[in-house]
Amino acid sequence: MTRSLFGLTLWYPSDDTFRRVFEFIDPEALNRCFGRWVETLVTKTGGEILPIDGKTIRGSYDRNQGKSALHVITAWSSEQRLVLAQMKVDDKSNEITPIPALLELLDITDSIITIDAMGTQTEIAQKIIEKKGNYVLTLKANHPTLHHQVKEWFERASAQQFSGIDVSYEQRIESGHHRREIRQVWSVLITVIGELYQPRLWAGLKSVLMVVRVRHLWNKTKEGSAILSNFFR
Helix, strand or coil, X not given: CHHHHHCCCCCCCCHHHHHHHHHHCCHHHHHHHHHHHHHHHCCCCCCCEEEEEEEECCCCCECCCCEXXXXXXXXXXXXXXXXXXXXXXXXXXXXCCHHHHHHHCCCCCCCEEEEXXXXXXXXXXXXXXXXXXXXXXXXXXXXXXHHHHXXXXXXXXXXXXXXXXXXXXXXXXXEECCEEEEEEXXXXXXXHHCCCCCHHXXXXXXXXXXXXXXXXXXXXXXXCCCCEEEEEC
């Protein structure tokens, strides 16, 4: 691979040499260059779904030097199937801190940003709205009062089959790898739910969703997946 990329026929550097070269590269400068290169490939992301997720890089730790594994957050273009931006998470921080900085690198106008429960923060929602984007944020027990309120409301509404409630419903069935998964989604405007806990803290909040999944494996069925409530602007 190295020979074909660099035209080296008699000798080529070892992996240690490449590692030492990469260690001298300024990560911020590399990130800026990477961003400009991506812009030549993706000129517009309006209307696209852009998941932001954190991952730990396998084999990136160094026990001898006492270095923990490298953790990064990544913005991914679902339509382009391309990483748009990536940022390292500081060892003494978590994913919440670098997400706003990652958003600053992107033009997210009219795009839909999806983030898991870790990124469900009012400041992050505000940043997305300021940059003219939309968001779908997973609501879990890290916001206990609001989560309990939304979950309880959906449980009551489901028991009554959403009778008299203006609700949008979607179902999707996916099969593959010896399993079949059914996803059901109910969406209602926040005005239907009534008095939410501190709704004004969530910039642009308009509706709340409930997602229920049922997975049929080749030898058994997993039912009763946890209810996931999401914010959607």
